[in-house]
Amino acid sequence: DAGVIQSPRHEVTEMGQEVTLRCKPISGHDYLFWYRQTMMRGLELLIYFNNNVPIDDSGMPEDRFSAKMPNASFSTLKIQPSEPRDSAVYFCASSPRRSGYANTGELFFGEGSRLTVL
Amino acid sequence: AQSVTQLDSHVSVSEGTPVLLRCNYSSSYSPSLFWYVQHPNKGLQLLLKYTSAATLVKGINGFEAEFKKSETSFHLTKPSAHMSDAAEYFCVVSDATGRRALTFGSGTRLQVQP
Numbered sequence: 001d002a003g004v005i006q007s008p009r010h011e012v013t014e015m016g017q018e019v020t021l022r023c024k025p026i027s028g029h030d031y032l033f034w035y036r037q038t039m040m041r042g043l044e045l046l047i048y049f050n051n052n053v054p055i056d057d058s059g060m061p062e063d064r065f066s067a068k069m070p071n072a073s074f075s076t077l078k079i080q081p082s083e084p085r086d087s088a089v090y091f092c093a094s095s096p097r098r099s100g101y102a103n104t105g106e107l108f109f110g111e112g113s114r115l116t117v118l
Numbered sequence: 119a120q121s122v123t124q125l126d127s128h129v130s131v132s133e134g135t136p137v138l139l140r141c142n143y144s145s146s147y148s149p150s151l152f153w154y155v156q157h158p159n160k161g162l163q164l165l166l167k168y169t170s171a172a173t174l175v176k177g178i179n180g181f182e183a184e185f186k187k188s189e190t191s192f193h194l195t196k197p198s199a200h201m202s203d204a205a206e207y208f209c210v211v212s213d214a215t216g217r218r219a220l221t222f223g224s225g226t227r228l229q230v231q232p
Contacts, residue, residue, distance in 0.1 A: 004161070042222065042224045042225060043222045043225075045220070045222075093161075106164055106167065107154075107220070108164075109162045109163070111159075112159075112160075112161055
């Protein structure tokens with residue numbers, strides 16, 4: 001299995017530009033999560049999906065952030081317009097569903113997308 | 119509500135000596151508990167998990183953790199540190215139903231000295 005695939009691995013952009021981060025989860029996984037990691041705030045959950053439906057987006061910082069999951073094999077996280085404080089590593093993770101549990105807690109992480117907004 | 123506290127932000131040990139990374143949790147439900155490891159410039163990887171079976175849980179690379187309900191703790195240990203263990207470790211809590219999102223601790227950076 002190829003694991004969770006994220007692109008781009010590195011992105012440098014200027015303030016005000018639109019940024020789109022992409023994620024391909026592991027095939028057969030029902031859950032997809034977007035996390036942000038910074039030195040100051042640690043690992044923060046932004047949003048997660050179950051069967052392509054957003055379940056909890058309370059961690060999305062502002063309206064500048066949006067996430068979609070048009071099908072089971074693809075998700076995007078978009079920032080428009082980007083700001084320097086958005087600089088972070090953004091992780092996508094997916095999780096299988098086990099009978100009797102909505103989410104086993106076993107997350108499989110991608111290697112992250114490092115975003116730098118100048 | 120659920121929360122997790124990692125008591126040390128940084129731990130330094132010598133190669134070959136024991137490792138202890140401390141974690142305390144709070145949960146209104148019967149929790150599931152996990153340890154994840156993150157090597158530099160990599161994503162997080164599951165090290166081990168506790169889901170109400172045996173209280174002593176063994177994970178990969180020789181790590182283990184013991185669930186102690188009376189102390190609300192889930193400390194991570196390893197008898198003998200290896201240089202390759204140098205990484206950041208995260209303690210994670212989830213309620214048993216899994217309906218709540220995972221709550222990650224702030225992380226403990228483990229440094230292994232030669």
